Amino acid sequence: MRVERGALDGVLLFIPAQHHDDRGFFTRTFDAAVAEKHGLNPAAFIQDSQSRSRKGTIRALHGRSGKGEAKLVRCARGAVHDVLVDARPSSPTFGRQMTTVLDDELFAHLYVPPGLLHGYQALTDQADVCYRIDREHDPAEDIAVRYDDPDLAIAWPLPVTAISERDLAARSWAEVRRRLLASP
Numbered sequence: 001m002r003v004e005r006g007a008l009d010g011v012l013l014f015i016p017a018q019h020h021d022d023r024g025f026f027t028r029t030f031d032a033a034v035a036e037k038h039g040l041n042p043a044a045f046i047q048d049s050q051s052r053s054r055k056g057t058i059r060a061l062h063g064r065s066g067k068g069e070a071k072l073v074r075c076a077r078g079a080v081h082d083v084l085v086d087a088r089p090s091s092p093t094f095g096r097q098m099t100t101v102l103d104d105e106l107f108a109h110l111y112v113p114p115g116l117l118h119g120y121q122a123l124t125d126q127a128d129v130c131y132r133i134d135r136e137h138d139p140a141e142d143i144a145v146r147y148d149d150p151d152l153a154i155a156w157p158l159p160v161t162a163i164s165e166r167d168l169a170a171r172s173w174a175e176v177r178r179r180l181l182a183s184p
Contacts, residue, residue, distance in 0.1 A: 001034045007098040008086045010113035012038055014072075015106060029074060029107050030132075040111065045072060045132040053080075053122040053129070056161030060119020061152075061170070063087055063143040064135075065183075068114025072132040078124035079103035081157050085145070085173075088115035089180050097152060102129070117145055121156050144170035 002015045014034065018027040032042035053059060060083060063069070073082065082102050086093045101123070102108060112118050120129065144167065147154065151173045 001028065001031050003034065003038055006084070006100070006110075008084055008093045008096060008116065009088075009091050010111075011084060011098060011116070012040075012111040013100065014109040014111065016108070018107070027107050030072070030109060035111075040070075044070070044134045047131075047133040047136065049131045049133065050076070051129050051131075052077075053127050054161065055122050055125050055127075056158045057122045057127075058119065058147050058156060058160050058163045058167065059129075060121075060147040060154075060167060061085055061117040061145040061149075062119060063115070063117040063145075064138075064141040065143055066138075066141045067135065068116075070114050070134040071110075071112040071118065073102065073110045073112060073118070074107060074130050075102035075104055076107075076128045076130050077104050078122065078127035079105075080120040080122055080127050080129055082110060082120045083118070083154055084110075084112060085117040085152060086115070087117050087143070087176065087180055088113075089183075091115070095177065097154065099155075117143065119147060121158060121160075123158065143176060145173050145176050146170045149173045 004013045016027045
């Protein structure tokens with residue numbers, strides 16, 4: 001398994017080796033020893049979730065206040081345009097964003113450290129995204145920023161076909177940024 005550092009502080013991309021033959025392929029999508037070697041505690045991930053989206057759907061931009069939430073994210077079926085925004089005021093990459101494609105060909109796991117906003121757009125007719133999360137979900141800690149915020153100017157690759165009411169009602173990056181900077 002190869003590990004690459006992302007453009008944002010603390011982000012890692014775990015890229016597994018694939019073994020192909022006439023039956024298809026085999027790949028180990030996660031390896032606890034490799035994660036530990038790169039500073040992660042695999043036992044800390046206590047919830048697994050999965051979403052299915054149709055082409056053009058955007059699920060974004062979500063994060064958590066308080067201690068934040070670490071995630072391991074991968075696309076098990078199809079492909080997604082994955083977006084991270086650094087919402088950690090003390091980070092050297094605060095306010096910057098990073099994009100990558102996650103798909104069912106490379107099977108990469110994206111490690112998202114606590115304090116980042118995360119979202120994605122489905123690039124294929126169907127895209128299944130799997131998450132491993134290190135904390136129980138507490139809706140009182142949810143942070144959401146509009147997917148089309150002009151200050152972030154995220155370049156979503158496809159026209160939007162579906163987005164939740166919650167995401168449409170999300171706050172601006174300027175408002176969330178002010179709150180984050182004002183927090184102790």
